[in-house]
Amino acid sequence: MFGTGASNFVEGVDKTFFIIIGIGALFLIGLTMLMLIFMIKYNKKRHPIAVQVKERMSLELTWVIIPLIIVLLMFYYGYIAYKPMREVPEGALNIKAIAKMWDFSFEYENGKESNTLVVPFNKPIKLNLFSKDIVHSFYVPAFRIKEDMVPGLKDNFMWFIPTELGKFDIMCAEYCGVRHSYMMSSVEVIPEAEYNSWITQIKKKSMKEEMKGFEILKNNACTGCHSTDGSKLVGPTFKEMFGSDVTVITEDGKEQTVKIDEEYIKNSILTPDKQVVKGFNKGLMRPYNEILKDEDIKEIIEYFKTPDED
């Protein structure tokens, strides 16, 4: 739990944990012992007549002042260990971290994109945090860092220096809906030389991925629930969907088989709960009538119509 030291913040944070838990444990044990001793020693059987002890101002002052000093000390340590988290050093590597329901993606300075965060060992990294839909939170337990990713917030950031090679979990820590607990990724810390060659390999996007429709699907978080590779997520997959037949449940609970055509896709985007594909739940997808314009929907349909390349 403690002391793995995967980032520059681990030491300071863990020291603060140690101080607060240590002092807390002393108090807890001491006061509990006192309680137990009093319960035994001043038990009615042993101590039949209570003594009305006089209040002493000095005692009361002591137990105001000592805790006050202790908590101020704790505040101070917490603040000192925290302060550097908001002070990014000059020359940090800028990476854009983007959250949407329900995945993270990363954009590097040269335009490269990835789904896991790849960073060079021992270099300061500044993550600029964005969200496309609702509030998420970027949490790397091994680094002791966490910061919410808030839609509409412009200059939200976090930074760190990875001080251990390897792969570490990233988890979404702010509740964000049905797949919140699957909104994970990882940070891969690799030697700088390896990083330099990795960053220059930019995979060419497939023709289909270059389409405007795909961009729209990604930007509106459609792909968070609908896969493009055939796997089943919250909603049905988009792969080879166009033109196929599906069984749907209508609003009044009837089963119907329909062919997926332009009309059906449009309706599914604007009023998703009117016809829900059998095996999936209603109420999960919001109606997109105020968000997607007609042109957007046209582009999306164009994308669906395009067959996969290989």
Place this chain on the structure above:
Amino acid sequence: MEYSAIENSYFKIGNKHKGLLGWLTSTDHKRIGLMYMYAIISFFFIGGILGGVMRTELARPGQDFLSAQTYNAVFTVHGVIMIFLVVIPGLAAVFGNLFMPIMIGARDVSFPKLNLFSFYIYMLGAVLAVISLFIGKGAPDTGWTFYAPYSTQSGTNVIAAVLAAFVLGFSSILTGLNFIVTIHRLRAPGMTWFKMPLFPWSLYATAWIQLLATPIVGITLLMLVAERLFKIGFFDPNLGGDPILFQHLFWIYSHPAVYVMILPAMGVITEIIPTFAKRKVYGYKAIALSSVAIAAVGYLVWGHHMYTAGMSGTARWVFSFLTFIVAVPSAIKVFNWISTMYKGSISLEPPFYFAMAFIFNFMIGGLTGLILGSLATNIHVHDTSFVVAHFHYIVFGGMGFAFLAALHYWFPKIYGRMYNHKMANWSCVIIFIGFTTLYFPLFIIGLQGMPRRYFDYLPQFQTGHFISTIGAFILGLGFLLIFINLVRSAKKGKITTSNPWGGLTLEWQIPSPPTVENFEEIPVITEGPYEYK
């Protein structure tokens, strides 16, 4: 002779109506308090079952018997029920109504009809909360915090749940108002402020929070509804709103609401310890005034829920600083409680055991609160199961155990009968063990990085989750035992005297159960409430 106490009590003699109707239309503070008690215990039971359902699902990683969507609805409804229907009204509505007027030497609260009206508003809110589960497009899935913009977008039945919380707020405000006026106007002759018992003192501080903070959450929730229905952009950046604004407005209420839960709990413990230790409360004034201090400073610390939310750097440390300051009055109370036991003559009866368990749990809750208040450590454990453990230690280990302590303390006064002490002691032990097994492991996996509100989790968290689930079942057993003991004793328990514990506050000087009017003659107070000789 003693049996006629029950015959002549508020239990048997109501208003002009008979039977159930006599209860439902009663403006007697004791009957209203008891109706709150039955309602709140029922909701606690439902909420507890939902908690058990979650724990069962979490025993192993992967999906067992709930879908992710259902799980999210379950923790939302569990949270809404426990917070808005159980702990916020909790002690004030039940034991405040039952005993505060008696303890200050009054025949009733200042506005008895308003009091009954608050009860019905509470029930209306409760019904709305239950309805939100069944109508529309599925139970709400936002968490009880309703964070925007998810709550403005989720397709589920958020509006009904939000309106329930809104309506419940009114019940809280009106009860607060009623208590403030009662405590100002109806104290018995000679009962100066510093001759008033400390449970009413804690209710007084609580009532001001209820009165002043609740409207803020009311407005916030209405803004949310307006945004959902009319697309007015308060919180959703797509509409030009600010999501962090919602969090501020929400916590400006909901942090003080934590004190609405815990202050009366502290008040209960402050009544119980002197009665069983036969000692004057050590530091009476310090306890009375620290309640007020907690209520006041408690207003200014809401931002400690938002260190990672994107607030300015200055706001972050100021909120941290104030949070540490507010810890001090709570610590003072613990010292005072323990000093009150010093050189006492302690009878180890069930309410006292519950009170000791309270102090222990409350210390853990408070000390882990310091970890959450400190900036560096908060960043790591915020929104993890560490927080889940921390607030359960406060609301359940604290307020919940105080409720049980109060129930066992005042039970003979309420019903005029006594329960089985041995069984009560055992249930205290079992509940304590169950509680610790349930929540302590969550601190550990929280430190390891287990995020909260996760339907599924990585394998490294499995041991902790599994132990925790076992604890939930032990806890359930403990509650079953209490339930059997108390229900049986309420009907058939041994008839008790008017003052079985030898307490000095006014409720122990009148018959058990009290008569409708409480006092034949309003007493004249000449000394402090805890002058044990």
